[in-house]
Amino acid sequence: MPQTSFSIGVFLRSRTGLLMLGLLALGGIFLIVEHAAHAALGLPYALLLLCPLIHLFMHRGHAEGHGDDHQHLGEDKNERP
Numbered sequence: 200m201p202q203t204s205f206s207i208g209v210f211l212r213s214r215t216g217l218l219m220l221g222l223l224a225l226g227g228i229f230l231i232v233e234h235a236a237h238a239a240l241g242l243p244y245a246l247l248l249l250c251p252l253i254h255l256f257m258h259r260g261h262a263e264g265h266g267d268d269h270q271h272l273g274e275d276k277n278e279r280p
Contacts, residue, residue: 210216
């Protein structure tokens with residue numbers, strides 16, 4: 200059986216690939232336009248659900264402790280007041 204080389208780039212530049220990309224783009228636009236009102240209703244709940252995750256990332260450096268060797272932004276370790 201002969202080996203054939205399949206490349207996605209070649210397929211997407213073909214007539215069939217361009218048609219498929221166009222139909223996918225139209226379908227995506229249709230979904231966004233038709234369901235934007237439903238998605239907008241869920242935004243407040245999404246923000247509430249993201250709060251713990253944001254809190255986790257905002258406080259990621261606090262577990263190291265606050266000793267003298269703790270560097271803050273803009274401060275040099277060797278610099279003493």
